[in-house]
Amino acid sequence: MSEVKNSVDAALRDRALRVVPGGMWGHLHANRLPEGYPQFFARAEGCRLWDVDGRSYLDFMCSWGPNLLGHHHPEVEAAAERQARLGDCMNGPAEVMVELAELLVDTVAHADWTQFQKNGTDATTSCATIARAGTGRRKLLAARGAYHGAVPWCSPSVVGVTSEDRAHILYYDFNDAESLRAAATEAGDDLAGIIVSAYRHDLARDQELPTQGFATAARAICDETGAALILDEVRAGFRLDLAGSWERFGVRPDLAAWSKSIANGHALAAVTGRDWLRQAASQVFVTGSFWCAAVPMAAAVATLTVLRRDNIVARLEAMGTRLRDAIDASAARHGVALRQSGPVQMPLILFEDDADFAKGNLFCQTALARGVYFHPRHNMFLSAAHGEAEIDEAIAAADTALAAVAAGSRTAA
């Protein structure tokens, strides 16, 4: 039955398996999801996706972040098309690069300057390189288990990675100021920087906002040692606070890495930095064939303009709160114990007594059958295209899914 329903997807997976190792790779591999999730998508509109078998989904992954304003956002696409008619990848940037740089520096509180790239990994790696160039030191402190990209110095896998790739990375525990101080002490006078995610969004564990004490300690250690505080905003950027995710703590980084949602799905990344690292940023050699392409920059100008004008963060918070509260109430009604963690606009739902994610998978698969695309282990994302009607649609699907979890638990018991 399910094979018939997924027949186009299954046929594409078979074809892919012949010409792509494992049929797919990386974070979008459907083997990272419960059975029944599609691998291939036919189209997208707003916060909805259609798979290649014609099934539609109300989406809560938003392309794993990039889709912040909704697919085919009219202002973003109009700006992109206008620029595309002129030129995209040329022998140098277009005027829009300057407009975007000015807008980003005006939007992000700590930013005195910016540079653009393609991948989030480009941005975090550039930050590491700039921090080393600016301090003349080598050691970087990173949180155990944090995701900062998919290259050897930071990849979550060590397959194909050498120990030297991480020779100068020391580890601390997120939100543990003591462990951060200990790592800084170990780095001694070779401490180039501390890299830290906007909040803890490690896979398959409760999300955790930074504490004031931790954020303050990270800033203080950098101030004391002359190291650079690097905020990894790739995932959370522009969803918590346009000025920077640590503004609420009164803590500003020296460097920040941005990507994912910056151009609403067009490929772009950015580093923002403070003046004391400006010269270092101009001296490191970082570049890419498409880094100055004008179309994604035009899309980014439009995205940031809409984000600022329409107070999108507040909308995401309101919709995220509506979803979280309703799911909590529904779970209580069904007697299902679950934990929702992290910012409401980047939801994560984990179940108690669910080490093998059986409950989480059942919850997601049931919701998927009702046309709502959740993720059982990775934080999800809201977009501006999620309005009250869409949230209520998700709440209804979640209620059915929680009933299934409750029924499954009674059967298992």
Next chain:
Amino acid sequence: MSEVKNSVDAALRDRALRVVPGGMWGHLHANRLPEGYPQFFARAEGCRLWDVDGRSYLDFMCSWGPNLLGHHHPEVEAAAERQARLGDCMNGPAEVMVELAELLVDTVAHADWTQFQKNGTDATTSCATIARAGTGRRKLLAARGAYHGAVPWCSPSVVGVTSEDRAHILYYDFNDAESLRAAATEAGDDLAGIIVSAYRHDLARDQELPTQGFATAARAICDETGAALILDEVRAGFRLDLAGSWERFGVRPDLAAWSKSIANGHALAAVTGRDWLRQAASQVFVTGSFWCAAVPMAAAVATLTVLRRDNIVARLEAMGTRLRDAIDASAARHGVALRQSGPVQMPLILFEDDADFAKGNLFCQTALARGVYFHPRHNMFLSAAHGEAEIDEAIAAADTALAAVAAGSRTAA
């Protein structure tokens, strides 16, 4: 006078200087070019560019490679727009990823499989990681002075780079089989791979095609040791031979890195590989937020289709030969001693007795004033949009420029 003519460009540079370190970065920084070259571009069409001050150029840099079929190629853009109306960056790839993978595997002779990325650097770094994963070894041999990307293991600058980043990179001299053997011996049983450019296109020196002996030796060393031969096709790929730049030698790599022209300016990169590395490729964790975006893949399918159907490589060779022969004749007429090297479709013109590039700069600046955009030190690129009329236009500008070089030499003498 030149300030008046460049007034919009100059004003943008001033603005950029405030918000971008050094006003620009990387290979597209105009400070890498002689005075008078624009930094910012307003539009592009075919093989022509317009700067922000309204001056037009017949372009021989092709965005430093990506623009292979001409800007706004109708079939490429129609395919991109068709896909854009459906969806671009979604929760997984579109069907076009499979089509592209099949087409690439069918086009590239050594390829049993492929994976996609955004930057050329992503592709070369993935090759290094896959080679290490597939062999369980660490050492990579790279040619001294070769460019394989802009991250610490291979960047042309060591600013912000640690020695550990290159702990397992050993160096050989391009086209020197003895030095390659010596490096392989030094790596011993820890040799994971040899990375080599399709041909030698190092900055500011004569280009050099590989010799048959060198190509054969590289293959033989890998066969003897079980290491992976990695061909860096990022720059030359699809301009010399669609099946692979070393097909002429009967030498096929185990892995190849592609980017730049693969989607005619849309941001995309690819790794192709042989079966024995398929499992390793499925095990390394490499990914990026935009790597499965469907629009660049649709553009790549159209690009490869046109390349195959219209025998574009032969056209590039014919036009490149026309340009090279005419410039040689013109230089002889003017009594200017110059060297044209490398494949005709990727021209480089260097002048004798020109250590400071004064002649090269004068040549390029004079051509630029005649509306032709050459580069004095980096290899140039032809596109399919360069026809006989455009080549003849360039020849005329080059003739004027060579007269200026001849006059300059007489003045200096």
